[in-house]
Amino acid sequence: MKFADEFRDADLARSLGARITAEAGAKHWKIMEVCGGHTHTIFKYGIEDLLPSNVELVHGPGCPVCVIPMGRLDDGIALARDHDVIFTCFGDLMRVPGSDGSLLDAKAAGADVRMVYSPLDSLKIARENPDKQVVFYAIGFETTAPSTALTLLRARAEGLRNFFVFCNHVTIIPPMKAILDSPDLRLDGFLGPGHVSTVVGVRPYEFVTRTYGKPVVVVGFEPLDILQGVHMVIRQVLEGRCEVENQYTRVVHDDGNPKALEVLAKVFKLRPHFEWRGLGFISQSALELNDDFADFDAERVFTVPGIRVADPKSCQCGEVLKGVLKPWECKVFGTACTPETPIGTCMVSSEGACAAYYNFGRFSRARDRERVLTKGEAEPVAVTPIAVRAG
Amino acid sequence: MCLAIPARLVEYVDDERQYGKVELGGVRRQVNTSLLIGDDSAEPGDYVLVHVGFALSAISEAEAQETLRILEEMGPAYTDEVQQIRQSEAMEVELVGPDYRTRAPT
Numbered sequence: 001m002k003f004a005d006e007f008r009d010a011d012l013a014r015s016l017g018a019r020i021t022a023e024a025g026a027k028h029w030k031i032m033e034v035c036g037g038h039t040h041t042i043f044k045y046g047i048e049d050l051l052p053s054n055v056e057l058v059h060g061p062g063c064p065v066c067v068i069p070m071g072r073l074d075d076g077i078a079l080a081r082d083h084d085v086i087f088t089c090f091g092d093l094m095r096v097p098g099s100d101g102s103l104l105d106a107k108a109a110g111a112d113v114r115m116v117y118s119p120l121d122s123l124k125i126a127r128e129n130p131d132k133q134v135v136f137y138a139i140g141f142e143t144t145a146p147s148t149a150l151t152l153l154r155a156r157a158e159g160l161r162n163f164f165v166f167c168n169h170v171t172i173i174p175p176m177k178a179i180l181d182s183p184d185l186r187l188d189g190f191l192g193p194g195h196v197s198t199v200v201g202v203r204p205y206e207f208v209t210r211t212y213g214k215p216v217v218v219v220g221f222e223p224l225d226i227l228q229g230v231h232m233v234i235r236q237v238l239e240g241r242c243e244v245e246n247q248y249t250r251v252v253h254d255d256g257n258p259k260a261l262e263v264l265a266k267v268f269k270l271r272p273h274f275e276w277r278g279l280g281f282i283s284q285s286a287l288e289l290n291d292d293f294a295d296f297d298a299e300r301v302f303t304v305p306g307i308r309v310a311d312p313k314s315c316q317c318g319e320v321l322k323g324v325l326k327p328w329e330c331k332v333f334g335t336a337c338t339p340e341t342p343i344g345t346c347m348v349s350s351e352g353a354c355a356a357y358y359n360f361g362r363f364s365r366a367r368d369r370e371r372v373l374t375k376g377e378a379e380p381v382a383v384t385p386i387a388v389r390a391g
Numbered sequence: 392m393c394l395a396i397p398a399r400l401v402e403y404v405d406d407e408r409q410y411g412k413v414e415l416g417g418v419r420r421q422v423n424t425s426l427l428i429g430d431d432s433a434e435p436g437d438y439v440l441v442h443v444g445f446a447l448s449a450i451s452e453a454e455a456q457e458t459l460r461i462l463e464e465m466g467p468a469y470t471d472e473v474q475q476i477r478q479s480e481a482m483e484v485e486l487v488g489p490d491y492r493t494r495a496p497t
Contacts, residue, residue, distance in 0.1 A: 037394070044465055090443075091475060117479035118444025120423065140443075143395070147445045150425050154408070195395050198440070198448045222461050250454050251440065253430045257448060260426050350467065 009224060016227040017050035023234055029055045030186060031233050032323055034176060035193035036063030036351030037221050043356040045223040055230065058185070058323035061175045061279060062193055064140045064168075065092045065349035066321060069275045070311060072168055073098045075304040076137045079166060080111040083302055086129060088122040089137035091115045096348045099309045119151035119165075126155070126163035135164045135298050143195040145169040145287060146260040149267035152289070152296055166298035167288050169268065172196050173204050174285035175276060180212045184324045189233035191226065192218035194248045199264075201256030205244045213242055220248040267293060275308060277345060278318025317344035320353055327354040334358060394472045395442040396462065397455035398422070402435050413441060416473035422446050444479065 033039060039059045042048060048057060061067055077098045080087035087103070094104045094115060107113035116122050119136050126134035138148045148165060155163045172193060179185060192205055197218045205216040215236040219229035229247050236242060246252055267290060274286030289297040298304075311317060314332045319325035327333050327346065337343040339355050346352035350359070398415035403424065411424040423445045427433045431448045438455035439446040450458075462469040 040465070091471070115475075117475040120444045121479055143447070144443060146426065147423075147443045150423060150445065195440075195442070195447070198395075222457065251448055251450055255430075257426055257429075257431055259428050260447075263425075350471075 020231050021052040024055050029188050031189050032058040032060045032187050033191040034060040034062040039353050039356050040351050043360040059353040061321045063351040066345040066352045067276045069277045070309040077106050080113050081106045086132050086134045087113045088116045092349050119148050133162050137166045139168045141172050141196050142199040149263040152267050164298040169287040174282045178279050178282050189215040191229045192216045194220045197252045199256050199260045202244050202246050202254050209242045215242050217245045278321035315344040317346045320346050327357040395440040397438050397458050398441045400433050400437050
């Protein structure tokens with residue numbers, strides 16, 4: 001049965017690809033997928049191979065681990081190392097290099113750093129260790145922020161005094177605006193993030209259509225979803241429409257999840273500004289705890305360095321996150337920077353564009369395509385051959 | 392970390408703390424069900440998307456099965472997540488199926 005399904009899917013995917021090829025014409029299309037989950041699917045399933053060479057997918061900033069700037073990571077490491085706390089975070093964060101080692105290194109050096117699956121795990125650790133202070137390093141877009149909010153509401157209801165959140169939650173709209181305002185990149189439209197939209201709905205993207213005249217299609221995470229999304233963006237442009245469309249209606253409601261939005265508003269407020277890796281400071285782009293929750297706010301309770309740290313010179317994650325540079329165009333991609341020894345965040349998270357390229361070996365094909373597109377106007381990018389891991 | 396995984400809602404366990412029990416990847420565990428209201432209401436037997444210990448939204452069974460199939464093909468990104476759920480300390484985790492790593496391919 002599984003094979004029959006796969007055959008049907010492959011067939012459908014090919015016919016969608018053929019339709020896109022026919023309708024895309026000769027124009028060079030640039031469509032950004034905002035979400036790291038989409039990037040992962042695109043490389044895992046070789047979606048780009050089904051698209052004509054003039055339809056280019058540009059990978060966006062929607063990977064929460066990737067966009068955390070090094071200074072905020074150093075703050076977390078300092079919290080874990082210099083204070084007598086139990087420091088908890090998602091596994092993805094453990095190996096991200098700070099300016100002086102990673103959280104894993106801090107753990108090896110004796111800090112009590114624990115990986116958790118859910119903020120509720122951190123809460124449980126706090127409950128069971130009343131004499132210790134427990135910090136949860138919160139990251140994620142609007143998909144994850146309600147979980148932190150609900151955990152904080154729970155902590156307050158239980159009267160826990162030893163649970164703290166170091167909040168790094170970010171929001172999806174401001175970086176999209178920053179990218180649209182950037183002179184470096186000309187885009188024809190966006191594939192909007194599926195799971196973020198289960199929380200925020202589809203209306204927040206309307207400014208993209210109204211102010212910037214670019215279509216947005218909210219899509220799911222399966223290969224066919226993405227192909228269909230690309231087709232819908234192209235269709236809109238060709239038909240002279242510019243709308244926010246929802247391809248992922250089976251999961252995303254237009255108004256999002258009102259309860260999730262309510263708890264976000266109860267627990268968080270917008271930060272005046274927040275630094276993003278590669279995008280710099282963006283105003284009102286991240287969340288911090290409301291004054292009501294000041295006692296739970298690790299930033300107010302503990303002293304952290306709070307120093308802005310520049311990325312290593314060799315690392316070009318910033319350009320990759322903005323979609324200006326392809327992962328394989330980075331000088332250290334696949335040589336000094338690999339998933340085993342990452343220099344930048346895009347190589348650490350499995351949703352980062354660099355890790356996705358590296359793991360699924362699509363970069364060689366994409367590189368060939370780039371040569372065709374530039375038609376010899378530019379020198380081919382030098383890429384050192386590397387061993388490609390099986391996907 | 393960003394994955395949302397389909398799971399079958401088995402039962403609501405605690406109305407006050409809003410916990411329910413779900414089954415996913417051969418594991419039965421408790422998740423927070425606060426967000427399952429309005430358009431996202433779910434009854435026992437329905438499928439929900441689970442993200443970092445919270446049921447995010449209700450989905451159809453067909454959608455759930457299709458997504459699970461795709462996730463399994465994704466390999467480490469999915470299996471690492473399931474492994475973390477298995478090891479999660481927060482709420483009681485009962486192992487009701489074989490570990491995905493020892494399961495024969497279907």
